[in-house]
Amino acid sequence: MADRSKMYKDIEARRKNAKMATALYGVGYMVALGCYFVSAAAMIFVIVANLALYYLLLRPQIKRFENESKKELALEAYSSYGTNLQYALKGSFTREEIKDTGLIWWRDSKDGFLSREMVSGNHQDLPFRHGDISVIRRVDAKGELDKKKRLPMMMGSWLEVRYPHSFPAYIRIMSQGALPEEEVKGYLDANPSLETLGGVGEKFAQKFQVLTNDRSAAASVLTPEVTGKILRLAEACPNTPMLIGFQGEKLHIFLSKRFVAPYIQMKFEITPENTPVDQMPELVQLFQIVDEIYGQMK
Secondary structure, three states, X not given: OHHHHHHHXXXXXXXXXXXXXXXXXXXXXXXXXXXXXXXXXXXXXXXXXXXXXXHHHHHHHHHHHHHHHHHHHHHHHHOOOOEEEEEXXXXXXXXXXXXXXXOXXXXXXXXXXXXXXXXXXXXXXXXXXXXXXXXXXXXXXXXOEOOXXXXXXXXXXXXXXXXXXXXXXXXXXXXXXXXXXXXXXXXXXXOOOOEEOOOOOHHHHHHEEEEEOOHHHHHHHOOHHHHHHHHHHHHHOOOOOEEEEEEOOEEEEEEEOOOOOOOOOOOOOOOOXXXXXXXXXXXXXXHHHHHHHHHHHO
16 A cells, blocks of 8 residues: 555656646746737747747656556556556557457458557466557448548457467357447358357347357357356446457457546546546456466366
């Protein structure tokens, strides 16, 4: 708790520095307005000076507050679940990595992709990466580029865990109703070898669609214990569409509109009460799924 207290004090100190820089910039702006009634030359001089103040003082202070505070909060949140933790502000997963999972229907090469914060490390000797991604539709149903529309098809956090052995089947689990029928049909048409898996339990089947290339092998992976842990994750994240994939030696879990780094604003005081380090309560359920699957492999 002492370490957490120091962390919050450091974050608050950065926030106050950013607020002070903002106040100085605001004073400069008001001086520039006042110079308008004195002379054009004086006004131009103050505006230039104020721009220098913005790029040399204000912007760096705000970025430092946002980026370093996000890093501290994120790493502290994951400290109970991993070792050798690393935090990257930009460039979590690549477009090719997500595309190679085969879990998403890429309609066209023009579809956009963004990646942001990532936390990586080891959980019980299992390498993991957890980052924020967005897949953006830029084409219409006919595959034609529509420059006026940028529809975020998927936006949220993507967890990848690498196991020591490959899974016996390719499995794709998607929340029922998570995507429009057009997207579901497009994926099925692009993956004709995948079949629906039954026998996963009535409650699980009501919440998820399960596709696989080997029903018998998939059934050996999706035991009642594993499906039970997935249902607990769904309960911890109500109204959150999910996508889960078993591919080779990797487990993938995507949670819509749940993010790795906390959203912080300079105008709000950063305290344990309004910005707790446990900002992702589903981390418990996420790694319980990881542990259950790992236990079956041993």
